[in-house]
Amino acid sequence: MKNERQRFAQLLRACSKNLILDQGFQVHSAALKMGYRSDTMINNDLIDMYGKCGRGEMARKVFDQMLQRNVVSWTSLMCGYLNLGDAKSSLLLLSRMGRSMVKPNEFTFSTNFKACGFIGVVKNGMQIHGWCCKTGFEWFHVVGNSMIDMYSKCGRIESAAKVFDEMPERSLITWNAMIAGYAVRHTGDKSLVLFKEMQMHGKLPDEFTYTSTLKACAGIGELRAGKQIHGFLISTGFHLSQQTIVAGSLIDLYAKYGCLFEAQRVFDLVERKSVISWTTIVVGYAQDGNLSKAMESYAALRKSNIPVDGFVLSSVMAVFADFALLEQGKQMHGYMKKVPFGLDISVSNSVMDMYLKCGLIEDADKVFNEMPKRNVISWTVMITGYGKHGFGKEAINIFENMQLENLAPDEVTYLALLTSCSHSGLVDESKKYFSRLCNDPTIKANVEHYACMVDLLGRLGRLKEARDLIKSMPVEPNTGIWQTLLSACKVHGDLEMGSEVGEYLLKMDGVSAVNYVMISSIYANAGFWKESEHVRKSVKASGLKKVGGQSWVEIDKTIHFFYNGDERHPLTPRIHEKLKEVEKKLKEEVHYAYEVRFSLHDVEEESREESLRFHSEKLAIGLVLVRDDRVAKDDKRLIRIFKNLRVCGDCHEFIKGLSKISKKVFLVRDANRFHKFENGACSCRDYW
Numbered sequence: 297m298k299n300e301r302q303r304f305a306q307l308l309r310a311c312s313k314n315l316i317l318d319q320g321f322q323v324h325s326a327a328l329k330m331g332y333r334s335d336t337m338i339n340n341d342l343i344d345m346y347g348k349c350g351r352g353e354m355a356r357k358v359f360d361q362m363l364q365r366n367v368v369s370w371t372s373l374m375c376g377y378l379n380l381g382d383a384k385s386s387l388l389l390l391s392r393m394g395r396s397m398v399k400p401n402e403f404t405f406s407t408n409f410k411a412c413g414f415i416g417v418v419k420n421g422m423q424i425h426g427w428c429c430k431t432g433f434e435w436f437h438v439v440g441n442s443m444i445d446m447y448s449k450c451g452r453i454e455s456a457a458k459v460f461d462e463m464p465e466r467s468l469i470t471w472n473a474m475i476a477g478y479a480v481r482h483t484g485d486k487s488l489v490l491f492k493e494m495q496m497h498g499k500l501p502d503e504f505t506y507t508s509t510l511k512a513c514a515g516i517g518e519l520r521a522g523k524q525i526h527g528f529l530i531s532t533g534f535h536l537s538q539q540t541i542v543a544g545s546l547i548d549l550y551a552k553y554g555c556l557f558e559a560q561r562v563f564d565l566v567e568r569k570s571v572i573s574w575t576t577i578v579v580g581y582a583q584d585g586n587l588s589k590a591m592e593s594y595a596a597l598r599k600s601n602i603p604v605d606g607f608v609l610s611s612v613m614a615v616f617a618d619f620a621l622l623e624q625g626k627q628m629h630g631y632m633k634k635v636p637f638g639l640d641i642s643v644s645n646s647v648m649d650m651y652l653k654c655g656l657i658e659d660a661d662k663v664f665n666e667m668p669k670r671n672v673i674s675w676t677v678m679i680t681g682y683g684k685h686g687f688g689k690e691a692i693n694i695f696e697n698m699q700l701e702n703l704a705p706d707e708v709t710y711l712a713l714l715t716s717c718s719h720s721g722l723v724d725e726s727k728k729y730f731s732r733l734c735n736d737p738t739i740k741a742n743v744e745h746y747a748c749m750v751d752l753l754g755r756l757g758r759l760k761e762a763r764d765l766i767k768s769m770p771v772e773p774n775t776g777i778w779q780t781l782l783s784a785c786k787v788h789g790d791l792e793m794g795s796e797v798g799e800y801l802l803k804m805d806g807v808s809a810v811n812y813v814m815i816s817s818i819y820a821n822a823g824f825w826k827e828s829e830h831v832r833k834s835v836k837a838s839g840l841k842k843v844g845g846q847s848w849v850e851i852d853k854t855i856h857f858f859y860n861g862d863e864r865h866p867l868t869p870r871i872h873e874k875l876k877e878v879e880k881k882l883k884e885e886v887h888y889a890y891e892v893r894f895s896l897h898d899v900e901e902e903s904r905e906e907s908l909r910f911h912s913e914k915l916a917i918g919l920v921l922v923r924d925d926r927v928a929k930d931d932k933r934l935i936r937i938f939k940n941l942r943v944c945g946d947c948h949e950f951i952k953g954l955s956k957i958s959k960k961v962f963l964v965r966d967a968n969r970f971h972k973f974e975n976g977a978c979s980c981r982d983y984w
Contacts, residue, residue: 300330301332301335301337301338304323304326304327304330304332304338304341305337305338305341307319307323308320308323308324308338308341308342308344308345309341309344309345311323311345311349312341312344312345312348312349315348315349316349317349317350317351320342320345320346320349324342327342333361334362334363334364336362336364336365336366336369339358339359339362339369340366340368340369340372342355342358343355343358343359343369343372343373343376344372344375344376346358346376347372347373347375347376347377347379347380348375348376348379350379350380352376352377352380352382355372355373355376356373359373365396365398366398367398367399367400367401367404369398370389370390370393370396370398370400370404371400371401371403371404371407373389374386374389374390374404374407374408374411375407377389377411378407378410378411378414381414383410383411383412383414383415384411384415386407386408386411387408387411387412387420390404390408390424394427399431400427400431400433401433402433402436402438402439403438405424405427405428405433405436405439405442406438406439406441406442407442408424409421409424409439409442409443409445409446410442410445410446412424412446412450413442413445413446413448413449413450414449416449416450416451417450418446418447418450418451418452421443421446421447421450425443428443435463435464437463437465437467437469437470440459440460440463440470441467441469441470441473443456443459444456444459444460444470444473444474444477445473445476445477447459447477448473448474448476448477448478448480448481449477449480451481453477453478453481453483456473456474456477457474457477460473460474466497466499468494468499468500468502468505471490471494471499471505472502472504472505472508474490475487475490475491475494475505475508475509475512476504476508476511478490478512479508479509479511479512479515480511482515482516484511484512484513484514484515484516484518485512485516485518487508487509487512488509488512488513488518488521491505491509491512503539503541503542506525506529506534506542506545507541507542507544507545509525510522510525510542510545510546510548510549511545511548513525513549514545514548514549514552514553517553519549519553519555522546522549522550526546526562529542536562536565536566537565537566537567538567538568540566540568540569540570540573541570543562543563543565543566543573544570544572544573544576546559546562547559547562547563547573547576547577547580548576550562550580551576551577551579551580551583552580554583554584556580556581556584556586556589559576559577559580560577563577569600569602570602571597571602571603571604571605571607571608572607572608574593574596574597574600574602574608575597575607575608575611575612577593578590578593578594578597578611578612578615579611579612579614579615581593582615582618582619585846587619587621587855587857590615591624594612594615604635604637605637606637606640606642606643607642609628609632609635609637609638609640609643609646610640610642610643610645610646612628613625613628613643613646613647613649613650614646614649614650616628616650617646617649617650617652617653617654618653619848619855619938620653620654620655620848620850620936620938620965621654621850621855622654622656622850622936623850623853625647625650625651625654628650629647629650632647639668641667641669641670641671641673641674642673644663644667644674645671645673645674645677647663648660648663648664648674648677648678648681649677649681651663652677652678652680652681652684652685653681653965654936655685655934655936655963655965655970657681657682657685657687660678660681661678664678670701670703671703672698672703672704672705672706672708672709673708675694675695675698675703675705675709676705676706676708676709676712678691678694679691679694679695679698679709679712679713679716680712680715680716682694682716683712683713683715683716683717683719683720683969684716684719684965684968684969684970685969685970685972685979686719686720686969686970686979686980686981687716687720688716688717688719688720688721688722688725689720689722689725691712691713691716691717691720692713692716692717692722692725692729695709695713695729704738705739706739707739707740707741707742707745710729710733710739710741710745711744711745711748713729714726714729714730714733714745714748714749715748717729717748717752718748718749718751718752718755719968719969719980721752721755721756723752723756726748726749726752727749730745730748730749733745741771742771743769743771743772743773743774743776743777744776746765746766746769746771746773746777747776747777747780749762749765750762750765750766750777750780750781750784751780751784753765753784754780754781754783754784754785754787754788755784755787757784757788759781759784759785759788759790759793760793762781762784763781763793763797766778766781774804775801775804775805775808775811778797778800778801778804779801779810779811779814781793781797782794782797782798782801782811782814782815782818783814785797785818786814786817786818786821789818789821789822791818791819791822791824794815794818795815795818798811798814798815798818801815802815806838807838809835809843810843812831812832812834812835813835815831816828816829816831816832816835819831843940843941844859844860845859845860845911845912845913845939845940845941846858846859846912846939846940846941847912847913847915847916847937847938847939847940848916848937848938849916849917849919849920849935849936849937849938850936851919851920851923856916856919858912858913858915858916858919859912860910860911860912861910862910862912862915865915865919867919867922870922871915871918871919871922872910872918874918874921874922874925875910875914875915875918878918878921878954878957879950881957882950882953882954882957885953885956885957886953886956886957886976888949888950888953911944911946911947912939913937913939913943913947913951913964914947914950916937917935917937917951917954917962920935920937921958933960933961934961934962934963935960935961935962935963936963936964936965937962937963937964937965938964938965939964939965939966939967940967941966941967942966942967942968943964943966943971948971948978948982951964951971951973951978952973952976952977952978953976954973955973955974955975955976955977956975956976959975961973961974962974
């Protein structure tokens with residue numbers, strides 16, 4: 297009889313370990329027939345087996361029918377709930393256990409610290425911590441390690457460090473928990489210190505140590521330290537090819553900092569590639585501007601037959617959105633409808649974002665309206681999209697409808713709304729919602745929210761009011777908000793304030809070429825050529841480089857990229873010829889004249905015109921016009937052009953005039969917003 301009981305227990309534990317639910321059912325049925333319905337050990341093994349196999353309701357049923365329960369019974373059900381992602385039920389069960397005669401053990405506490413970390417509720421974790429102190433369990437390794445993890449995940453890294461410092465003995469798991477905690481909370485420098493310290497204490501790092509430390513390197517930009525760890529792994533014979541998680545952290549580090557050659561080498565080493573590593577490679581190439589390699593890697597992922605999840609779909613769709621790859625985005629949308637994760641909220645949000653960034657508001661609306669469930673991000677994506685198209689009042693309507701759905705806006709939603717109001721020049725509305733934000737006790741206005749108000753006031757020429765707002769705001773101003781004001785000084789030709797703001801900026805950030813370029817332009821526009829030249833020479837002497845203008849256009853499912861002055865395209869002579877032809881017509885028919893203030897002042901007039909003619913967006917448009925000469929095209933068709941920076945004033949006037957004489961409609965997405973050019977006018981009403 298005893299051997300039979302033991303055999304049932306061993307079979308259930310095997311089913312639990314290997315997640316064999318069908319056989320577990322059979323063992324359960326056999327145990328009932330053999331009279332073990334009230335056996336505590338068998339029931340505990342059944343609870344554990346059902347919990348690990350994802351059948352929480354069966355685990356609860358066994359638990360509820362038990363005549364006697366011990367600490368293992370309660371803890372096994374808590375673990376089952378946590379395994380199913382139901383941390384709240386685990387905590388409720390702990391509360392109920394506290395009222396019973398059964399006392400918790402170290403594994404009960406450890407499980408529920410994990411539950412607190414899972415839902416991010418530090419208050420409950422602190423209560424359990426107090427309970428541990430009263431019962432003496434705080435010094436158990438498994439409890440202390442779980443406390444460190446809980447406090448870290450709840451954002452209380454100081455409390456985690458206090459527990460770590462007070463632990464009389466630290467296992468490798470203890471060190472790993474603290475290193476991981478610092479890495480997650482963006483204090484990776486402390487992770488690196490602990491990484492060295494643990495080795496001095498005789499602890500050898502394992503795959504979890506390396507993973508967290510590499511994550512810390514990625515978080516604080518310590519590429520050099522990451523490379524040293526990589527070298528150490530190689531020298532110690534660490535099998536990266538078989539350690540998917542460590543390799544994935546290395547790939548992420550290299551990809552994040554543009555070292556795609558190194559990222560690809562590590563990726564190629566891995567025998568069983570994870571879907572996350574595939575996604576990191578795809579996104580890494582895209583962010584590095586190598587779209588062809590990104591698409592090649594994505595195609596290889598599809599062929600690998602590795603099942604994709606919502607994270608992958610959203611990440612790849614984000615690439616299509618950023619590069620405005622409409623055809624690929626549509627194909628991906630069609631694919632999403634056929635896979636299990638295609639209906640995830642995060643996936644639908646990424647589809648909406650793609651359509652909005654490609655200029656298709658109606659398609660985004662359709663996805664939004666068909667979503668069975670929406671979250672705050674869904675509404676925020678729509679507000680942002682409408683705002684970038686210049687539909688500020690429509691963005692406000694979406695914001696108000698969101699609140700009618702009993703969804704509270706967060707700080708990102710408010711930022712999207714204020715940006716939308718700013719793009720549309722809605723002064724009263726901006727003030728109204730900014731005031732509402734400042735009076736909302738659940739959200740704290742940050743520097744980006746104030747920057748929206750500065751941008752709005754700056755556009756209206758109320759520069760002094762904008763400056764006073766920066767100086768009076770309760771948060772520390774950053775370079776971005778001063779750059780916003782400096783840009784307004786440039787637009788309105790305020791040399792005095794521009795010089796003042798420029799001094800602030802150069803003291804705060806003397807390594808950004810953007811600051812020098814804007815200051816130089818303000819001097820040049822005011823006719824102070826020597827001062828302008830002095831600033832420009834400072835940039836050259838410092839070796840600083842401004843981000844180059846890049847534009848692209850999709851023609852017959854092929855993406856064509858252009859930089860300013862780019863001559864790499866095989867049709868460059870035809871493009872130049874076409875642009876000269878168009879400029880001649882513009883001068884004759886709409887009196888277009890080059891805005892030479894957007895070019896360098898120290899070159900001849902003819903050369904200035906040449907430099908403006910070959911701005912990247914004009915080259916992209918020139919290619920479209922050359923291609924249209926070869927085939928019959930509908931004059932009224934929409935031509936989409938995309939640029940990584942703001943469109944300059946000269947190109948804005950050029951495209952306005954072109955839309956009038958060609959009868960074509962141009963939709964240009966720059967770094968800030970959309971411009972729809974039609975019949976000689978722009979949707980931004982020259983307000984951008």
